[in-house]
Amino acid sequence: MHDHLDDNQNRKRTLTHCVLDILVALTALQLIMLLPHFGLKNLDSSALGSGQTVHFLVIAAFPSMLIGIILAYAAKSHGMVVHLTKTAVSILVSYVLFLAMDETYLPNRLGQTEIIWGLSLFAVLSLGCSGLRHVKAFLPGHGGGRVLLVGNGAMAAQMEEMITQCPGNYALVGKVEYPPVPGSSECGNVSDIFETAKRLGADKVVISLSERRGVFPLQEMLSCKLSGIEVLDSPAMFECLTGKLLIENITPSWFIFCHGFRVTPWLKAAKRFVDVIISLFGLAVFAPFAPLVALAIKLDSPGPIFFRQTRVGQGDKLFGLIKFRSMCQDAEKGTGAVWAKKNDDRVTRLGRFLRKSRIDEIPQLINVLKGEMSLVGPRPERPEFVQKLKERIPYYSERHYVKPGVSGWAQVRYPYGASVEDAVEKLRYDLYYIKNISIMLDLKIIFKTIGVMLFCRGGR
Helix, strand or coil: CCCCCCHHHHHHHHHHHHHHHHHHHHHHHHHHCCCHHHCCCCCCHHHCCHHHHHHHHHHHHHHHHHHHHHHHHHCCCCCHHHHHHHHHHHHHHHHHHHHHCCCCCCCCCCCHHHHHHHHHHHHHHHHHHHHHHHHHHCCCCCCCCEEEEEECCHHHHHHHHHHHCCCCCCEEEEEECCCCCCCCCCCCCHHHHHHHHHHHCCCEEEEECCCCCCCCCHHHHHHHHHCCCEEEEHHHHHHHHHCCCCHHHCCHHHHHHCCCCCCCHHHHHHHHHHHHHHHHHHHHHHCCCHHHHHHHHHHHCCCCCEEEEEEECHHHCEEEEEEECCECCCCCCCCCCCCCCCCCCCECHHHHHHHHCCHHHCCHHHHHHCCCCEEECCCCCCHHHHHHHHHHCCCHHHHHHCCCEEECHHHHHCCCCCCHHHHHHHHHHHHHHHHCCCHHHHHHHHHHHHHHHHCCCCCC
């Protein structure tokens, strides 16, 4: 739950790993020159041609970067097992890519011996760098942030528990009871929160007050802010820790004045461009397998291959969503619209696999091309459910300000929804997505979705 880093940290980490892969590839290429087995002992680095350099970068660094990004978003953890998997798969892909490159088109490419040695050196150096990063992560002062918590009450207690449970990213270095509680032994001097933050080496101060009027430590927070210590309230810290919004503390004025929720014309155009290109590519790649899926559905159970269902889209407009059929025909004939449940007996044998792998969602790329959906966005719900959810959940309608998606932040972060309570949790993630909407976040969700499909962690 608490493994979320904000988008800036994710972009910085991904960029760092990509640059590191390039540097490791260049280092491995230079080390080849030092090995006498190739007959290159009389050459120095200046003898290395630009064509050979580009060739090695393409077959070594590019697969490593691509597979590394996919695994980073697909894996539930980021330990050495993930890095070993990344290295092994990328080396295999790199060698296949090398064999596919015809000498006719790349006459200056490196030979097979040089490539084998180069990829071996690349693997050793890459694993060595990964090992150093993991050792560094356990050293003092290398977490995601040193946090001083200011406040008391239920919200402060929740913040304390959440920060404590994610030590890999944040470290709680102290807590100041505010307003002060008589006899409290909590760390910190209430009269000088700024000095306490400096003494403890905090780089973040989290304000968690149940009531701010007349008790907010304004001067202390100004001193922290102007000295470079980041000041956050509970909803902002909750967002950093979980990747979702604390909707219980959201007001209409918060929506108006908070940073985010900006869907610019440029962003709309960029999303539409990405939607069309990836949808066309996806349909082209899947086309040879579509007849096999259609045949399997027909053989598995009677009924149509495709399933159409009315869903609520952008601006509360209704549209017909297209899926491969994964349930028995007329599954809701006697019950009407009901939530899906675990081990749902309405789902066919093949349908369980189609749902887990998300293959049943692929026809929705047609909805994307028609402009009814986007690749990434809040999942569209049925109108029967939407009406009930609007009545029971505040701000539920806000998720309809953007196009619904084939996949979404809630889908890659939370299990399949099956109740009003699940809808509340998914809304937290959907509003986080709309608040932080960007092409980079969309790409992150697409990579995570690929992981969900590969490891069959999809719907029920």
